[in-house]
Amino acid sequence: MEIKVVRKVLDVNERMAQQNREYFTKQGIYVLNIMSSPGSGKTTLLEKTLARISSEIKSAVIVGDICTTNDADRLAKTGVSVVQVNTDEFGGDCHLAAHVIEKAAGQLDLKGIDLLFVENVGNLVCPAEFDIGENAKVVVISVTEGEDKPLKYPLMFRVCDAAVLNKIDLLPYLDYERNAVLENIKKVHPGMPVFEISATKGIGFEPWIKWLRNQVNRKKAPR
Amino acid sequence: MEIKVVRKVLDVNERMAQQNREYFTKQGIYVLNIMSSPGSGKTTLLEKTLARISSEIKSAVIVGDICTTNDADRLAKTGVSVVQVNTDEFGGDCHLAAHVIEKAAGQLDLKGIDLLFVENVGNLVCPAEFDIGENAKVVVISVTEGEDKPLKYPLMFRVCDAAVLNKIDLLPYLDYERNAVLENIKKVHPGMPVFEISATKGIGFEPWIKWLRNQVNRKKAPR
Numbered sequence: 001m002e003i004k005v006v007r008k009v010l011d012v013n014e015r016m017a018q019q020n021r022e023y024f025t026k027q028g029i030y031v032l033n034i035m036s037s038p039g040s041g042k043t044t045l046l047e048k049t050l051a052r053i054s055s056e057i058k059s060a061v062i063v064g065d066i067c068t069t070n071d072a073d074r075l076a077k078t079g080v081s082v083v084q085v086n087t088d089e090f091g092g093d094c095h096l097a098a099h100v101i102e103k104a105a106g107q108l109d110l111k112g113i114d115l116l117f118v119e120n121v122g123n124l125v126c127p128a129e130f131d132i133g134e135n136a137k138v139v140v141i142s143v144t145e146g147e148d149k150p151l152k153y154p155l156m157f158r159v160c161d162a163a164v165l166n167k168i169d170l171l172p173y174l175d176y177e178r179n180a181v182l183e184n185i186k187k188v189h190p191g192m193p194v195f196e197i198s199a200t201k202g203i204g205f206e207p208w209i210k211w212l213r214n215q216v217n218r219k220k221a222p223r
Numbered sequence: 224m225e226i227k228v229v230r231k232v233l234d235v236n237e238r239m240a241q242q243n244r245e246y247f248t249k250q251g252i253y254v255l256n257i258m259s260s261p262g263s264g265k266t267t268l269l270e271k272t273l274a275r276i277s278s279e280i281k282s283a284v285i286v287g288d289i290c291t292t293n294d295a296d297r298l299a300k301t302g303v304s305v306v307q308v309n310t311d312e313f314g315g316d317c318h319l320a321a322h323v324i325e326k327a328a329g330q331l332d333l334k335g336i337d338l339l340f341v342e343n344v345g346n347l348v349c350p351a352e353f354d355i356g357e358n359a360k361v362v363v364i365s366v367t368e369g370e371d372k373p374l375k376y377p378l379m380f381r382v383c384d385a386a387v388l389n390k391i392d393l394l395p396y397l398d399y400e401r402n403a404v405l406e407n408i409k410k411v412h413p414g415m416p417v418f419e420i421s422a423t424k425g426i427g428f429e430p431w432i433k434w435l436r437n438q439v440n441r442k443k444a445p446r
Contacts, residue, residue, distance in 0.1 A: 039367065039368025067374060125289065170367070
């Protein structure tokens with residue numbers, strides 16, 4: 001019975017996600033859902049990404065946390081429109097659901113926005129199960145988390161369209177095999193692009209920005 | 224309606240956790256539930272802890288992951304009895320529930336065991352909500368995750384009896400304020416002991432082992 005109920009919740013979410021998708025598509029907004037473990041560096045990645053693209057791609061951010069507005073405060077400093085969702089208003093949810101995105105989007109000025117980033121709740125499990133109406137999903141893992149995460153959390157890596165391998169500036173101080181994590185990602189999701197970045201040090205951003213730009217432009221191009 | 228159902232699931236879990244607790248108490252086994260984000264170093268902490276205590280405290284481990292037996296394979300090398308739970312058998316659960324612990328415990332030889340470690344699924348959100356019949360809960364956070372985690376995931380820090388601040392060997396390479404994280408833990412859970420450790424480098428184990436020893440002995444002492 002429990003499973004049936006979960007199925008029902010997911011079905012409702014699916015419908016709402018589809019509504020979100022139609023709404024964002026109509027507005028010409030590309031939506032990117034960014035997910036990771038707590039502390040993998042999503043917010044720093046976003047700060048540095050926004051600083052690099054803001055002159056060419058008009059962006060906004062929805063950021064989810066159970067508590068605090070820390071991340072929204074940091075992101076607001078980049079000058080983009082930001083709304084913080086605190087899931088403790090929704091029962092302390094461990095993920096952002098589609099109805100939460102609909103509500104949050106209503107609080108943003110989306111006029112002229114090309115790209116809406118959604119920084120999900122830090123959790124490598126549950127957010128992977130919830131479609132929010134995005135165009136693509138990105139998983140961020142940091143090298144301090146070990147090489148085995150793709151194998152241990154396969155759903156997350158399977159549903160994502162790209163991965164960011166963050167904190168590569170710490171590699172000299174870790175017993176970490178870069179090839180092993182790349183192999184593990186390949187096992188779970190062959191062909192998925194992986195961007196090796198140090199968000200804090202500003203290393204490796206070019207291919208990531210290029211990918212983002214292509215994603216947004218491809219969506220805007222007439223079909 | 225959704226909330227009611229969740230409540231029911233939690234009630235069932237609560238009852239099963241109480242049964243586990245009675246069972247373990249009768250066997251004289253102290254149960255410690257270890258939780259963290261993915262990649263915070265729970266397994267390495269356990270490996271090094273087991274190596275240090277095995278001569279005086281007879282231990283066993285239940286380790287939870289969605290997939291893979293990586294952690295059990297690593298822990299089995301320490302010579303203790305280990306059972307791996309893969310939650311993909313239970314719908315890919317993002318936490319260990321009490322009924323899973325009951326099943327796993329049945330696969331362990333618990334004769335003469337003083338201390339049962341439960342390494343939970345890597346997730347700083349959901350496992351905090353599920354009593355498994357443990358005597359105490361410990362949260363592990365690594366310094367690479369940033370100082371704000373106690374404020375962003377307050378339930379986890381509120382329900383735990385101790386915290387391990389891991390990977391302190393990386394502090395020289397990070398822009399990390401140790402005092403800030405200690406302050407944040409204090410705000411959420413005043414008085415909770417915090418053990419500053421580098422599991423990989425074997426630093427800071429003495430106070431942690433002392434705490435463990437006290438926990439196990441206090442339980443065994445006649446009341």
